[in-house]
Amino acid sequence: MKKTIFMRGLAVFLIISFIAYIFLYETKLHGMLNTTTVVFANKNFEPNEVIGEDDIYLGKYPNDLLHENVIVDPKEIVGQRATGFISVNDIFTEKKVDSPLLRANDGEKFFAIPNSWIETIPGSLRRLDMVDLWLVQTGNTQPESNQFSVEKPILEGKVVAFIKNSSNTEVKGINSEKDRLDAGSQASQLEINLTNEEFIKVKKSVEAGYKLIFSY
Known part of the structure; x- marks a missing residue:
């Protein structure tokens, strides 16, 4: 009798644990395991505009869309210039930013x-x-x-x-x-x-x- 009660209790515990795991995976773990933190634009940038610290933010980006040229370190962006138009909430890649020394003057x-x-x-x-x-x-x-x-x-x-x-x-x-x-x-x-x-x-x-x- 005690063994039967124990086995039923164990079964209920395992079912609840499994449901909890599925819920946790779908709501949090899936995103954590399948995304990478990258740098996003906090505003629209015109070509040759210098990027400031308040002009960017960090966010999650799907790993299946990630490629090696996506910038993940804000230090690689702050103080750089936009090589072309960058829209708000867009990610930064190596081709989108360059040294502020280049084309420092409009002419x-x-x-x-x-x-x-x-x-x-x-x-x-x-x-x-x-x-x-x-x-x-x-x-x-x-x-x-x-x-x-x-x-x-x-x-x-x-x-x-x-x-x-x-x-x-x-x-x-x-x-x-x-x-x-x-x-x-x-x-x-x-x-x-x-x-x-x-x-x-x-x-x-x-x-x-x-x-x-x-x-x-």
Whole structure:
């Protein structure tokens, strides 16, 4: 008799425990186990707008929609700029944010510098470095104009927006992105943050017979 009562009590306990587990899983555990905390936009962002600490919030995002470019750390976003329009409650990915140094002024754009304009690029140069552009005479070529000086930079403190190799991928260090001792590849494409007026100035100097050297 006592054994029967015990077995019935155990059965009732197991049934209640199972129901409680199902309820808990559906209401809380399922979300905890199948979501990841990511960063969401707390407002709409216009292109090039700098993102502040109050402009974001943390929330749950389904793991089956998650990919490696989704940003989960707020520190990677605060102080960065939006590369395009970001709507409120949207998640942040690596392509949606970039350094505030890029296009810091409304008139700045990314200008590709043709290889034929360049004399040398430092092998240790990396993306987001700030460079000075110098003019140099090459070979026996005599520049057509003396309005440009080789004694000082033609432009100073310009940001390297992109530095890429012949495969159109970013030049990075072997041990880390900013490793300057050993690069994973050789730079062959350079894009600089310039205004229209600055680009025209550089273009005219090249047309006059000069080439460019970059220092940082």
